[in-house]
Amino acid sequence: MTDDPNLPPALAEIVEDFHAVGDRERLELLLDFSRELPELPEKYGGNYAESMEQVVECQSPLFLAIEHNDDGTVELIFAAPAEAPTTRGFASILQQGLSGLSGEEILAVPDDLHQRLGLAKSITPLRLRGMAAMLRRIKRNIQQQLTPVQ
Structure with a gap:
């Protein structure tokens, strides 16, 4: 799963990290990511x-903001409660893997990213769909921002 050409380098590295460990350790890695979600x-x-x-599709309360930098890159900002480590972990993966990319690069990220992490044996399908919903929401918002108003 190394050097996946369909993923930006930071996301490819994260996916590689998940595949470098066993199922039980993947949960620990997800918890590590949850602790790394920036304030x-x-x-x-x-009043966030x-x-x-x-992102109402998530089981736990999750809030998202997308900021555009002058250089055309995007920063993702997430707010999720400390008692929702799975949600925080997914948000942190997306924040670390997508922030600093252009909107076009984010739109090119495969929709099955949540499956590529190899968490299907460890995380419920409902939780995995929550991560997919986060990525869809990010892409939808970026697409709306890139499409000129007519």
Whole structure:
């Protein structure tokens, strides 16, 4: 699963890390990612539910913001409760693997990313669908932002 040409380098490395360990260790790796999810920028503060978009398909409360940098790259900002480590882990994977890419590069990420991590034996299908929903929401928002208003 190394050097997957369909994935940006950071995501390919994350997928490779998941495939380098056994099923039980994959859960630990997902928990490690959950602890790495960055704190919310101060501008989102305590009212992030009002200033960010909720990804309602997730079992746990998850909020998303997409920021565009002057150089054309995208930054993903997530808010998820500490008591939702699976959701936080998925959000962290997407944040680490997609932030800094252009909108076009993110749109090219395969929709089956959640399957490529090899977590199907360890995580319920409902949770995996939550990660797929996060990626779909990110792509939909970027597509809307890239499409000129007519």
